[in-house]
Amino acid sequence: MEDIDEGPAISAREAMTLCEEIDKVCLQFPNVDNVSTLELQQQLQLMHGHLLDITSHKQVTLETYFKKLDT
Numbered sequence: 426m427e428d429i430d431e432g433p434a435i436s437a438r439e440a441m442t443l444c445e446e447i448d449k450v451c452l453q454f455p456n457v458d459n460v461s462t463l464e465l466q467q468q469l470q471l472m473h474g475h476l477l478d479i480t481s482h483k484q485v486t487l488e489t490y491f492k493k494l495d496t
Contacts, residue, residue, distance in 0.1 A: 437480045444473040 435443070448469045451462035 437476045441473055441476045441480070444469045444476070448473075 448466055451466045451469070455462055
């Protein structure tokens with residue numbers, strides 16, 4: 426049976442919020458059982474930045490682009 430891709434189960438904005446929440450947990454429990462959460466925090470911050478980057482881009486039409494060049 427084929428797997429059917431129904432799109433993302435979580436939006437980019439929801440994922441950003443999740444990254445922020447997990448980062449807060451890492452700050453609250455920074456050294457649980459001698460396991461440092463620093464690397465996890467670094468990866469979460471990178472992921473958050475990537476998600477912010479892809480959600481902040483705005484798609485424009487060529488007509489709009491060339492109008493800006495004419496002015």
